[in-house]
Amino acid sequence: MNARSLFIPITLVLVLGFLIGPFLIIVAASFSAGETLNFPPQGFSLRWIAKVFTVESFQASFAMSLFLAIGGTAAALVLGIPASYALSRYKLPGAEIVRTVVSAPIIVPGIIVGLALLRYIVVPFQVGITLALFVAHTALVLPYAVRVVSASLDNLRSDIEEAAVLLGSSRLGAFFRVVMPNIRGGIMSAFILGFVTSFNQVPVSLFLSGPGVRTLPVDMIAYMEIVFDPSVAALSSLLAFLSIGIVFAAERFLGFSRYV
Amino acid sequence: MSDASYLSLEKLTLAYGDTVAVADLDLDIRKGELIALLGPSGCGKTTTMRAIAGLLPVKSGHVRLDGADMTWVPANKRAVGLVFQSYALFPHLSVYENVAFGLKLKGMRGADLDAKVQAGLKSVGLSSFANRKPAELSGGQQQRVALARSMVMEPKVLLLDEPLSNLDARLRLEMRTELQRVQKETGVTMIFVTHDQAEALALADRIVVMKGGAIEQIGSPEDIYNRPVSSFVADFVGFENIFPLEGGRLRTSGGLIELSGEAPSAAGLAWRPRMVTLGTGPFRGTVRGTSFAGDSREYLLDTSLGPIKAEVEAGLSAHPLGADLLFDLPAEKAALLSKFS
Known part of the structure; x- marks a missing residue:
């Protein structure tokens, strides 16, 4: 084999190595029997996996992350579905501006969003930490909600709503009777995407977290600053498998990749 | 209301924003008539149809139907059916559920509903397709579902948007016959929009030729074909030396x-x-x-x-x-x- 024909396979192995390698290292490290986070792992045990479930702050921050991911995504959908509908069905003045503004949280670095929220909203208005996190996560998920839901609305003919109206439905009724059922896949996909985005979010949450109120990723960072044992690796592995499971199920049952 | 004006459009003006699409249109349609709105694209025929259905607000003038002023009656209260050019079937519902949709909204349930839906499906020869989804049907079958879905509502007027244009030649003839049969059996007043003069001549009792948002000529197919009143109509129906x-x-x-x-x-x-x-x-x-x-x-x-x-x-x-x-x-x-x- 000459150098040319080796180029592609080698590149492929390197790229996959960089993508999957760290994940494999973390997974391996979670089964370590040693006291510190190390690779290669020393021995094999499930003690760190078990320990994850006994750390109290993890339980609280997991609950917080779950609440933000579910609540924030649901709120983003409640705001995002009507917005997507308006953007896709009507010729609105300034629609492009709205589209851009709605997408801003994807483009603007999270650290800036977090700082801005902290400096100009949370501190001056004395907003509670939980509320601030909730609002921030809703805003972060909104772009994904609008994007994914818009995509499925654009694939749906608008005359079915008129058909429903002529068969006696109100405009709003037509939306719930014939639009919602047909964009259900898009909404589910947006929910999953939003959930994962929110759950994995670090920079914004980092700024807004306060005493006793943290999201799980922020809590993990805090934990590692004090204790350098493999339980963080164990937790990471658990979360990773959870995410993979959700996305796999979504792809299997909803054809997730059609919408994203 | 006289017999000659079951559906009447009086000085109807329709606009999209500031662009007037139809101006001062007067038209009287008898009960049970089969009318063709014929004209090239942009002549206002589809706009007029949408206004009759209530899907487009009227700028000025009136739409009267069966003695009542419908001008500001919302589309869902007009008892006007519309078979869309794209058929607009609900993709998530079965053929049966599509036909049942409007009846359920009327509050019909149980055996009454079932009897009505079955009769509707039978009338268009699709009884055995009740459980299929629209995507599993051919274009011609989808159109028949759309027709049944509108007809089970017993509309006062049935509107059809380019009913034959998406069908191949053989299906066209079939659908033509079908529409004439439905019209004869139910006596429903039908208005269909078309840009195809042959379609209008073959199907309609009366043809309304439109141009630039106004009526150019109203007449029987024989009138329109043999006695066009204007150079526009003459050109449209195949007079080539004008x-x-x-x-x-x-x-x-x-x-x-x-x-x-x-x-x-x-x-x-x-x-x-x-x-x-x-x-x-x-x-x-x-x-x-x-x-x-x-x-x-x-x-x-x-x-x-x-x-x-x-x-x-x-x-x-x-x-x-x-x-x-x-x-x-x-x-x-x-x-x-x-x-x-």
């Missing part, structure tokens, strides 16, 4: 020309290609093009009147390209146009 008339003479690109017979009084005259006499007559032309069309042969002539299209029976001897021919535009055969544009 000239304005000035003081009893034809205004042509070759100047004013005296006709062979006595000139009638009209704004213009029009001849179909087959109305042109070929072989004898006061005019002379050169064959510029010829095409064989089975039963007939068409000639394009270069003449002092400008280009003339003539059609003769194919059995007659063929003239080669470049041949000089005598021809006539017999005044007594011409359609008299009162309007020339």
Whole structure:
């Protein structure tokens, strides 16, 4: 084999190595029997996996992350579905501006969003930490909600709503009777995407977290600053498998990749 | 309400924003009539149909139906059915559920509902497809579901948007027959929109030819086909030799020309290609093009009147390209146009 024909396979192995390698290292490290986070792992045990479930702050921050991911995504959908509908069905003045503004949280670095929220909203208005996190996560998920839901609305003919109206439905009724059922896949996909985005979010949450109120990723960072044992690796592995499971199920049952 | 105005449009003006699409339109339709709104795209026919359905707000004027002013009655309370060009079936519902949709909204349930839906499906020959999804049906079948979905609601008026344009030739004939049968059996007033004159001629009791947001001519298919009132309608229904008339003479690109017979009084005259006499007559032309069309042969002539299209029976001897021919535009055969544009 000459150098040319080796180029592609080698590149492929390197790229996959960089993508999957760290994940494999973390997974391996979670089964370590040693006291510190190390690779290669020393021995094999499930003690760190078990320990994850006994750390109290993890339980609280997991609950917080779950609440933000579910609540924030649901709120983003409640705001995002009507917005997507308006953007896709009507010729609105300034629609492009709205589209851009709605997408801003994807483009603007999270650290800036977090700082801005902290400096100009949370501190001056004395907003509670939980509320601030909730609002921030809703805003972060909104772009994904609008994007994914818009995509499925654009694939749906608008005359079915008129058909429903002529068969006696109100405009709003037509939306719930014939639009919602047909964009259900898009909404589910947006929910999953939003959930994962929110759950994995670090920079914004980092700024807004306060005493006793943290999201799980922020809590993990805090934990590692004090204790350098493999339980963080164990937790990471658990979360990773959870995410993979959700996305796999979504792809299997909803054809997730059609919408994203 | 008189019998002649079951559905009437009075001084109807419709606009999209500031663009007026239909202006001061008056139209009376009898109960049980099958009307075609015929015209090229942009003539306002679809706009008019949408206004009848209540999908487009009226700028001024009135829509009256069965004695009631419908102008500001919302679309879902009008009892007007519409079969969309795309059929607009609900993709998430089965054929059965599509047909049941409106009936359920009316509050119909149980055995009544089932009987009605089954009857609707049976009338369009789709009983065995009740559990299919729309995506599993052919275009023709989807259209029949759409028809059944509208008809089970027993609408006062059934509107159809280009009902035959998405179908292939064989299905077209089938659907034509189907629509006529439904109309005969139920007596529903039907209005369909089309840009295809053949479709309108074949199906309608009366044809409304529209142009630029106004009615150009209303008449029976025979009227429209044989007696177009304007150069626009004449052109639309296949008159290819159309000239304005000035003081009893034809205004042509070759100047004013005296006709062979006595000139009638009209704004213009029009001849179909087959109305042109070929072989004898006061005019002379050169064959510029010829095409064989089975039963007939068409000639394009270069003449002092400008280009003339003539059609003769194919059995007659063929003239080669470049041949000089005598021809006539017999005044007594011409359609008299009162309007020339």
